[in-house]
Structures are given as C-alpha cells and as structure tokens.
Amino acid sequence: MINVRSRGFAVPFLQRLIGADTCNPPGNEHGLSLLLQETLQELGIASTITAVEEGRSNLEAVIAGSGSRKLMFCGHLDTVSPWSAAAGRYPPHGAVIEGNRMYGRGTSDMKSGLAAMLLAAASLHQDGIRLAGDLLFLATAGEEVDSCGARLYAEQHRHDLPLLDGLVIGEPTGSRVAAGHKGALWLRISLFGRSAHGSMPQLGLNAVEGMMELIALLHRHALEWQAADPVLGSSSLSVNRIVGGVQTNVVPDYCSIDVDIRTVPPLRHGPLLQEIEDKLQEIQLLHPEYRYQVEQLLDRSVVYTDPGQRLITAALEVVAQRGDKEESTGSEEDKGSLGRSVSSEAEVQGVPYYTDGSVLHDNGRLPVLIYGPGDPRLAHQPDEWVDIDAYLDSISFYRELAIRFLGTVQE
Template identity: 85%
Template sequence: MINVRNRGFAVPFLQRLIQVNTCNPPGNEHKLSLLLQDELRELGITSSISNVEQGRSNLEAVIAGSGTRKLMFCGHLDTVSPWSAAAGSYPPHGAVIEGGRMYGRGTSDMKSGLAAMLLAAASLHQDGIRLAGDLVFLATAGEEVDSCGARLYAEQHRHDLPELDGLVIGEPTGSRVAVGHKGALWLRISLFGRSAHGSMPQLGLNAVEGMMEVIALLHRHALEWQATDPVLGSSSLSVNKITGGVQTNVVPDQCTIDVDIRTVPPLAHGPLLREIEDKLQEIQRLHPDYRYQVDQLLDRSVVYTDPGQRLITTALEIAAQQRRQGQAGGPDEEAEGDAAIDVTPVQGVPYYTDGSVLHDNGRLPVLIYGPGDHRLAHQPDEWVDIEAFLESIDFYRELAIRFLGKAEE
C-alpha cells in the first residue's frame, strides 16, 4: 500500500499541483479540482466539485467520523500571476527541486499547505483511523482576488458552518502558529473635474491635481484613526494605484485611485468608510465643481482567535514537539501535556485569508498554519522547503487526531 506521507509520494504529488497553472486571473481552478478528485479517487476517497463559474470550481471531501464534532482543513487552488523569465531563474510552473527547495508559483502560497492538508486527511483514511468527528477538506477558487469560491461555499452551506468546531487555513506561516490576520478594506475613489486645452488650464478643472489633495487627506485621516494590536500589528493605509488623464496637452477631467486599508481592533470598516466619505464631502464643499465617487472593492473582516482556544493550544503543543524532534534528530519521548506547549508567543499574519469569509461572523476558532514563507508569496522564484512541507503533513494529521479524538473501538 502506498504511504501518502512518504517523500516518494508526497513530493511528486506537490509537483503535480504546481505544474497546473491556476494563476488568477483567470484562475482555471477547475483543472486542479479534477486532478485532486482523481488523486482522491485513487486513494479511495469520495469528493465533490462545485462549479463557481466557467472553468472555476471548489472541491470538498469529508473523512467521516463518529460523533458530532467537525474540523475543516481549507486552502485555495489559485495563485497570483507568474513571474517573467527576466524576473526569475526558475520556470513558474516547473516545480524544479534544487538545494532542498521546490521552486514554482504557489509553492509557498499555498499549494504546499493545500497538498499537506489533503495528504494528512488521506493518510488517516488510508490507515483506517476513524476519528470521533468529521474532517472536512475544502479547496476553494479565487482567494487571491475576491474569495469567490469561499463566498459561494458560505452561501451554499450557511446552515452547516455553525456546525464546525474549528477551521484550519494552510496559508504560509513558516510552520508557526498564527491566530489571525488584519482586516482589509479596498476602496476606489474617483474624482471628476472638467477637461480643457493644456494651454488654457484655467478653463478646466484638473482632476489629477485635485486628487493630490484627496491623497493628502487620506494620509492625515489615517494618522487620526491608527490602531495597534499586540498580535496583529498596526493598521495601515496605502494608495497603490492611480489612473488619470488622456494626454499631455489635455487637462484631465477624471482621476481614480485604489486604496488598500488594513485594520486591527477596535477599527470597524463601516464607521471608517463613513468617516472617509464625510471627509470627502468637506473637500467638495470647498471645491463644489468637483464630484467624488467611492466604490468598495473588497471588505474582509479581522480574524482573531483567543490563544486559549483548544484548537490553538493543541497546535502549539504539536509544533513544539516537532521542533524538539528536529533539534534532537530523533523521536520525542516526552509525554503530551503542559511540557509540550510552545512558549513562543502566537502571531498574526499580514495578509487576509478565506477565514474572513468562513469564520461564521467570528464564532469559529481559526488556526492559520502552513509550511510556506509568507515573505516569498507573490515573489519571483517562490519556493518551499521540502522538509517543512513533509513535516506539515504530520502536523495536520496529528492536529486532526488530537482535536477530534479517535472513535471508540
């Protein structure tokens, strides 16, 4: 019988995932859903695919246990765009192995975490270990842009999410236990003026120059509402895209900026958006010929789980034991319990995850844990450490066993 946790199976399995191009846009995640379904079928596990839109889908598999407890392993199928040949040394979908690393788009973010969670679940089925609860594996489409897959799942399973007892997101954390992430609010602000000949600017209303005042206002306002959380870090505001103007000799009548706002408690997105709109109205009263428009592009809530929650304490115990095993170079003979608890403080991650869509309005404990390094995400020559990937399979497997328990014989 094939051992799915064995290097000879697990590493080529991850390579096959990396070699499937699921760069978003457009995503094309359905190709990977079909590959995973075929792999699961070979291992004797039934799965279902839900279409999100043309060429895009989610995949779900349930390792049924006894009892009513439920734990979900969740990861996304899509990646960001590939790097150019000039930017990197390795092909984005080559899954090249060199120096103990696998290179490719999605190796860190987050096909390594996705593969490890699937293999962990499959190993339990393969070994005949019946858990005292259901283990749900969910692979989603579209996390890198709009979480379309997670949103569809949440809509289709709105009566099932309250039945979950824990959610594990396999995003890159460098094999560290993370308990949450900042919220994300993306805004598109458009300013409309009046065009004129570039030689007679007094006859127009320059939207690009007017937008400079809006940007300055946003940064001043960000200083007023800035907040800091000991785990999640500080709030931030960044103007990351600007478009405007037609050509050099035409006064621009329109300018648009995209603003990325990251929030931590106690900031709330609704009141914050209203404050920004109020500030813009103050400018408009001073410059009544301008017209403003604010569109919300993305709204992802803060995710935070109390470190005392059982899902987190269990994860800390397992992570600490794996570290000691690695340092000793052999099995850890210490008993489970307080001696195994990690003394390293828990952390947050800077990016947002599908957890903000699936955490049932903050009720559900969320653990973020993955073998990748978030600093490599979206970068040229993205890679994952192969040993970290293999260790994460054992981590997820042990987490499911300890959190759900084994069914009584």
C-alpha cells in the same frame, strides 16, 4: 500500500499541483479539482466537485468520524500570475527541485499547504484511524481575487458553518502558529473635474491636482484612526494605484486612486468608510465644482481567535511536541538551535494578508488557525519556493492536529 506521507509520494504529488496552471485571472481551477479528486479516489476517499464558474470549481471531501465535532482543513486552488522569464530563473510551473527547495508558482502560496492538508487527511483514512468527529477538506477557487469559491461555499452551506468547531487555513506562515489576520478594505475613489487646453488651465478644473489634496487628507485621517493590536500589528493605509489625464497639453477632468486599507481591532469597516465619505463631503463644500465617487472594491473582515481557544492551544502543543522530539534526537549543537526555534515558533502571531477565513469564519464565531509550510515573504514573488522538509513536516502537523483536536475512537 502507498504511504502518502512519504517523500516518494508527497513530493511528486506537489509537483503535479505546481504543474497545473491555476493563475488567477482566469483561474482554471477545475482541472486541479479533477486532479485532486483522482488522487482521493485512488486512495478510497469520496469527494464532490462544485462548479463556481466556467472552468472553475471547488472540491470537498469528508473523513467521517464518530461524534458531533467537526474540523475543516481549507486551502485555495488558484495562484497569482506567473513571473516572466526575465524576472526569474525557474519556470513558474516547472516544479524544479534544487537542493531541498521546490520552485514554482504556488509552492509557498499555497499549494504546499493544500497538498499537505489533503495528504494528512488521506493518511488518517489510510491508517484506519477513527476520529471522534468529522474532518472536512475544502479546496476553493478564486481566493487571490474575490474569494468566489469560499463565498459560494458559505452561501450553499450557511446552515452547516455554525456546526463547525474549527477552521484551519493552510496559507504560508513559515510553519508558525497564526491566530488571525488583518482586515482589508479596498476603495476606488474617483474625482471628476473639467478639461481645458493645457495653455489655459484657469478654464479647467484639474482632477489630478485635486486628487493630490485628497490623498494628503486620507493620510492625515489615517493617523487619526490608526490602531494597533499585540498579535495582528498596526493598521495601515496605502494609495497603490492612480489613473488620470489624457495627454500633456490637456487639463485632466478625471482621476482615480485605489486605496488599500488594512485594519485591526477595534476598527470596523462600516464606520471607517462612513468617516472617509464624511471627509470627502467636507472637501466638496470647499471645492463645490469637483464631484467625488467612492466604490468599495473589497471588504474582508479581521480574523482573530483568542490564543486560549482549543484549536490554537492544540496547534501549539503539536509544535512543542514535535520540537521536543527533534531536540531529543539532535546533536548537542543542534539541540541548542532547535530549542531556540521551538521557543520562537510557540509564540502566537498574526499574518498581514487576508484569507478565505474572513468569508468562512461565521461572523467571527468560528475559531480559525492559519498554518502553512511556505514562507509568506515568498508569496507572489519571482522564483517562489518551498522547503521540502517543511512541506513534509506540515503533513504530520496537520495529521496530529486533527487527532488532538477531534480525538480518536478505539474500535
């Protein structure tokens, strides 16, 4: 029987995932869904593919157990765009192995986590371990843009989400336990003025210059509502895109900015958006000839799970247990470094990026754990890579977490 946790199986399996181009846009996740379904079928596990859009789909599988408890492993199928040949040394979909690293788009974010969760679930089935509850596996389309796959799943399973007891997201955390992430509110603010000849600016209403005043107001306002959380970090506001002007000798009548706001408790997006719109109204009173428009591009809620929740404590127990085993078998020099590593890893942290957890956490009721073998600093970077040993270790982590959280039944 094939050992799905072995290096000989798990590494080529991840290489196949990296070789599948699911860069979003456009996504094309359906081909990868079929690849995962084929692997699960070979291992005797049934799965379901659900169409999201043309060429895009989710995949679901269940390792059925005894009892009412339910745990979900969730990861996304898509990646961001590939890097150019000039930007990186390795081909984005080559899955090249050099030393103990595998290079390729999605190795860190997050096909390594996705592969590890699937193989962990498959190994439990393969070994005949009867869990005292159901283990669900969900692979989603579109997380990198609009979470279209997770949103469709949430709509179609709105009566099932309240039945879940825990959700594990395999995003990159450097193999550390993360209990949540910041919220994300993306806004596009447009300013409309009046064009004129560049030699007669007094006849126009310069939208670019007006936007400069608006940007300064946003930053002043951000200081007023800035918040900090001991786990999730600090809120932030960043103007990351600006569009305006036609040519050098034309006073611009239009300018727009895209604003990326990251939030932590106690900030809430609804009241925050209203505050921003109120501030814009104040500017409008001072400059009535301008017209403003605010569009909401993205709204992802804060995800935070109390570290005392069983899902988080179980994860910390697995990390500590695995660290103790490594320390007991290492050299005296290794034991010192491993001891420091385990102590550091045992600290619960938050991650700065958002995940599908903000769509699936049932309005904050569902405990969410974020844990993956990739390094979050490598996400979206040229020559993205994952440490192969970390990937293999994460398969065992997810497997032991499911056993510890759901329990087992002796037959």
